[in-house]
Amino acid sequence: EAQVTQNPRYLITVTGKKLTVTCSQNMNHEYMSWYRQDPGLGLRQIYYSMNVEVTDKGDVPEGYKVSRKEKRNFPLILESPSPNQTSLYFCASSLFGLDTDTQYFGPGTRLTVL
Amino acid sequence: DAKTTQPTSMDCAEGRAANLPCNHSTISGNEYVYWYRQIHSQGPQYIIHGLKNNETNEMASLIITEDRKSSTLILPHATLRDTAVYYCIVRVAGPMNQFYFGTGTSLTVIP
Numbered sequence: 417e418a419q420v421t422q423n424p425r426y427l428i429t430v431t432g433k434k435l436t437v438t439c440s441q442n443m444n445h446e447y448m449s450w451y452r453q454d455p456g457l458g459l460r461q462i463y464y465s466m467n468v469e470v471t472d473k474g475d476v477p478e479g480y481k482v483s484r485k486e487k488r489n490f491p492l493i494l495e496s497p498s499p500n501q502t503s504l505y506f507c508a509s510s511l512f513g514l515d516t517d518t519q520y521f522g523p524g525t526r527l528t529v530l
Numbered sequence: 531d532a533k534t535t536q537p538t539s540m541d542c543a544e545g546r547a548a549n550l551p552c553n554h555s556t557i558s559g560n561e562y563v564y565w566y567r568q569i570h571s572q573g574p575q576y577i578i579h580g581l582k583n584n585e586t587n588e589m590a591s592l593i594i595t596e597d598r599k600s601s602t603l604i605l606p607h608a609t610l611r612d613t614a615v616y617y618c619i620v621r622v623a624g625p626m627n628q629f630y631f632g633t634g635t636s637l638t639v640i641p
Contacts (some may be wrong), residue, residue: 420573451631458617459574459631506573519566523571 420522422507428528437492437525439507445520449474449514450482452503453524459506465525466513470505485520497529506513534618541614548605550635551630552618555599560622562572563594565603566616566631574617574631608639 423502429435443446444468449464451474461474466482477499481493494501505525510517535553542548554563562581566574578585578592579602587590591604598631605612 440611456633458633504571508573519574520575522574524571525572526571 418520420507420509420520422505422522422525424525425523426526427529428530430530431498432496435494435497435527436506437494437507437527439490439492439522440488441490441507441509441520442488442522443509443511444487445509445511446487446495447508447511447517448509449513449519450480450490450492451506451508452476453506454503462492462505464513497527499529501527502529503527533621534632536616536618536635537587538633540547541638541640542605542608542609543638544641545607548603548608548612548637550603550605550618550637551600552603553600554618554620557598557620558573561600563592563601564617564619564621565590565592566617566619567612568617568634569611569614570575577616608637610639610641613637613639621641 423438446467450462451459453459459512460476462480463482465471468484468487471484479480498508507522508519510519562579564579565577568574578587578590580592581596594601615634615636617631
């Protein structure tokens with residue numbers, strides 16, 4: 417089944433404790449992206465990647481890192497999480513990252529930073 | 531990218547057509563209109579997109595005005611499972627950088 421998976425689905429952590437949210441897709445997509453969703457602010461893009469070893473900043477990249485060492489995986493790294501990074505996070509992928517491509521979204525990761 | 535304006539919320543009776551409007555008065559000639567929806571904290575789901583012509587697929591129809599300054603998403607026979615937040619996005623064709631969904635329209639289908 418074609419899908420985007422994220423782990424963990426729920427995470428409660430404390431300020432400053434490094435964490436990684438994994439994202440994996442099995443559709444051989446070139447493009448992958450991370451979003452965060454907050455009440456009243458909609459979905460905002462954090463980082464995106466057009467291909468292996470190619471990443472770039474989205475709308476709200478501060479406090480996050482990403483890597484794209486393999487086509488299928490695009491982990492989101494919070495080196496020193498802070499409470500303002502409490503949010504619902506979505507990973508997405510599409511074939512080439514063009515506007516005419518359909519984006520496929522993962523199920524979401526709800527992160528709470530205390 | 532052009533900005534969009536959508537109503538914050540709408541209701542629709544089950545079985546009736548749901549018509550969701552979107553204004554994009556500053557849209558450029560090479561910008562597509564996209565619609566996604568999000569069902570309660572799940573990942574957004576692609577619905578339909580178009581450039582100039584009206585489009586229809588198994589989920590919905592997209593009506594774009596001749597001047598392209600507004601569009602309407604039509605769900606022909608709304609069901610309770612169509613209750614969701616619907617996002618209208620206009621984008622230049624190209625890499626999906628700084629992809630911004632906005633806050634969308636919360637559609638409630640009423641039994």
